[in-house]
Amino acid sequence: MPKIKSSKRTKQQPPEGWDEIEPTLTEFEQKMRDAENESTAGKRKVESTWTVMRVHHQRSRYIYDLFYKRKAISRRLYDYCLKSGYGDANLIAKWKKQGFEKLCCLRCIQPRDTNYGTTCICRVPKAKLEEGRTVECVHCGCRGCASSD
Amino acid sequence: MTDPATLGGGNSTEENDVEFPILCETCLGDNPYVRMTKEKLGKECKICARAFTIFRWLPGRGMRYKKTEICPTCAKLKNVCQTCILDLEHGLPVQVRDTALSIQDEVPREDSNRRDYLAKMANRLEVMGDPLDFSGKSQPAGRDMLKQMTRKEPYYKRNRAHICSFFVKGQCTRGNECPYRHEMPEGDPELAKQNIVDRYHGNNDPVAKRMLERARKSDKLKTPEDKSITSLFVMGMDKTVTQADLRDHFCAHGELKSVVVVPKGNCAFINFKTRAGAEAAAKAALGGCMVKSKPLRLAWGKPKPKGPDSELRRQASESSGARMPPGSLGSDTFAYPSQDPTAQGAIGK
Numbered sequence: 001m002p003k004i005k006s007s008k009r010t011k012q013q014p015p016e017g018w019d020e021i022e023p024t025l026t027e028f029e030q031k032m033r034d035a036e037n038e039s040t041a042g043k044r045k046v047e048s049t050w051t052v053m054r055v056h057h058q059r060s061r062y063i064y065d066l067f068y069k070r071k072a073i074s075r076r077l078y079d080y081c082l083k084s085g086y087g088d089a090n091l092i093a094k095w096k097k098q099g100f101e102k103l104c105c106l107r108c109i110q111p112r113d114t115n116y117g118t119t120c121i122c123r124v125p126k127a128k129l130e131e132g133r134t135v136e137c138v139h140c141g142c143r144g145c146a147s148s149d
Numbered sequence: 150m151t152d153p154a155t156l157g158g159g160n161s162t163e164e165n166d167v168e169f170p171i172l173c174e175t176c177l178g179d180n181p182y183v184r185m186t187k188e189k190l191g192k193e194c195k196i197c198a199r200a201f202t203i204f205r206w207l208p209g210r211g212m213r214y215k216k217t218e219i220c221p222t223c224a225k226l227k228n229v230c231q232t233c234i235l236d237l238e239h240g241l242p243v244q245v246r247d248t249a250l251s252i253q254d255e256v257p258r259e260d261s262n263r264r265d266y267l268a269k270m271a272n273r274l275e276v277m278g279d280p281l282d283f284s285g286k287s288q289p290a291g292r293d294m295l296k297q298m299t300r301k302e303p304y305y306k307r308n309r310a311h312i313c314s315f316f317v318k319g320q321c322t323r324g325n326e327c328p329y330r331h332e333m334p335e336g337d338p339e340l341a342k343q344n345i346v347d348r349y350h351g352n353n354d355p356v357a358k359r360m361l362e363r364a365r366k367s368d369k370l371k372t373p374e375d376k377s378i379t380s381l382f383v384m385g386m387d388k389t390v391t392q393a394d395l396r397d398h399f400c401a402h403g404e405l406k407s408v409v410v411v412p413k414g415n416c417a418f419i420n421f422k423t424r425a426g427a428e429a430a431a432k433a434a435l436g437g438c439m440v441k442s443k444p445l446r447l448a449w450g451k452p453k454p455k456g457p458d459s460e461l462r463r464q465a466s467e468s469s470g471a472r473m474p475p476g477s478l479g480s481d482t483f484a485y486p487s488q489d490p491t492a493q494g495a496i497g498k
Contacts, residue, residue, distance in 0.1 A: 042322075115186050115205075131211065134326045143326075 015076045021066065025086055028059040050141035053105050056088065057140075063087035064095055102149070104142035113139070125149055170204045170217045173230035173237055175303040178208025181488070194220035195345050197267045198260075212308040213328075218345065222271040226256060227349065233307065234348050239299040243349060244357030249291035254350050289414050290384035290446060294364060379406070379427045380420040380450035387415055390445075395419060402430035418450055 014022075035051040063086060067078040082089045094100040094109070107113055108120035122137035125146040129135070134143055177183060183206050191203035201220035208215050217231040224231045227243055236246045247254065257263050313329035315321040321331065334341070340355050347353045383395065392408050399405060399419050403426015410417045421427040431447060 116184050136326045 015074065015080050017073050017077045018080075021073065021077075021081075024062060025059070025081075028055065028062065028086075031055045032059070046138050047141065053140035057091070057104060060087040060091050064092045068096070099147050101147045102145045104137070104145040105140040107139040108137060108142060108145065122146075167202050167221060170202075171221055171224045171231045171237070172217070173233060173235060173240060175240065175305060175307060176208060176215055176230055176232045177206070178212060178308060179303075179305060180209050183207070192216075194218075194223055196220075196223045196349050197263060199264070199267070208308040209305060212305070213310040215308060219349070222267055222274065223256075223349070225274055226267075226270055227351075229349070234345065239295050240304075241295060241298055242354050242357040242360065243351035244354045245298065245360050246295060247351045248357075248361060249294050251291065254352070256350060258350070290416065298360060298364060377424075378449055378451075379422070379424050380418050381427055381430060382448045382450040383417040383419060384446040384448065385415065386410070386417055386445060388412065390417075392417075399430050402426050402433060420450075 032052065032055045035055050038048070038051060040048045063078065063081050066073045067075075073081075081087050082092075088106075091103065091106055094103050094106070100109070103109065104122060108122055111117045111119060114120070120137045120139060120142070121135050122140075122142035122145050124144075125148045126144050127148065129144075136143055185204050185206040187202060187204055189202050190200040193200050195218050197220060199220060199222075201217075203217050205214055205216040215232050219229075219231055219234065221231065227234075228237055229235060229243060230237055235242060239246060246252070255266075257266050310328055310330050312334050313321050313327055313331055315323075316327070316329070316331045317333065321327055340359065342355060344353075348357075351357070381399075392410050395408050395410070395417055396405060399408075399421075402421075404422040405426075406420040406422045408417065408419055419427075419430070421430065427449075431449070
């Protein structure tokens, strides 16, 4: 998905600072391609997409960290990354909210995806879970993304 | 617009929305607040293979999700729970209940016959209400036997997750997050070979066989502790066996004080003058005696053998005295914090 080439006007040169982050982003892209091409042997049906979700989270996290936490890139570069599809704007929007700082993916907070209209089990803080058994959520394999964990 | 409910060959009784499934208390679990999902025509019945509404719920913490396995028609025909296929009143396998109450299995096995029979019965159940009697009012002896075998407490261990077959082989890669139990299978491997259709129809059920055998063995007239009991309780009688016949049969073991026949309950009481005589008769008739080619079952009579009426009256008063209003005991222990009526608001940790 990244490296989109628009047909008409080829995009202007990527903004300043691009050269510092470009190698990491290429690495992420390579990881994503590997995840997409993984063999599905020995995995559950839902498990095959988990690595894809993980890489997506990591990549968006990298961009979010750079801009909001480390303040290492400019607004322009940040917007450019989001527009080119290197980071998920919707997911990052959630990370800015209190309580959702460590959110794993957008599917896990979608109540329409559950039988009883709740959020995914991975959103429950481990302290409240009271079972002693680790849970891997069915959507993305997350083991707990509550902010207190 | 073709109604999906009628597409499966006129299964229109399922169209009438079933609000709640036919379940036993153990299957529902210990939590009084259960969330259930309902899916119309979700799966096919394991017995009759017709589509029906499935209900799915979690029967308590740390349990597996349970769902209804057979359709309500099949369940009503045998008066069993839709999930565990055990009797609703006693929680016993169908075979055990049917042998005790001498009920014949009328559901045909072959596919087309079965479908027709079930469709006919479904209609009849709808129109006439429940015509079948499983309370065993006509068979007090059988009913007693069932009462003995019933569990007193619900058995929630049944609702646990199944055993991880990979763990048994030593190959479970899921480790800690595996939802199946990491234990070795316990119990008799003979009892593990169960088939839902057999269990429903009540034939060839290994658990039922085991239970019936155990009942028969323990039935072999263990002498009661109360040394003053000198009466034997005879079951399985009918009109052909008279008082005189019973007298003739039992006077050989000891002198009889009296013989009382209760035609309504198909039973009789044999009161001996001496305890030794009663014991001798019991030993001689271990398992059943034949009187006038009628197989009879013997048991020890209850204390104070005055006569059948007073006996029953005493029994009734005893049992009603022991019964207490439900929920008065043990209301202080809560399985869930939400059950505590004094808790105000959310309970933090």
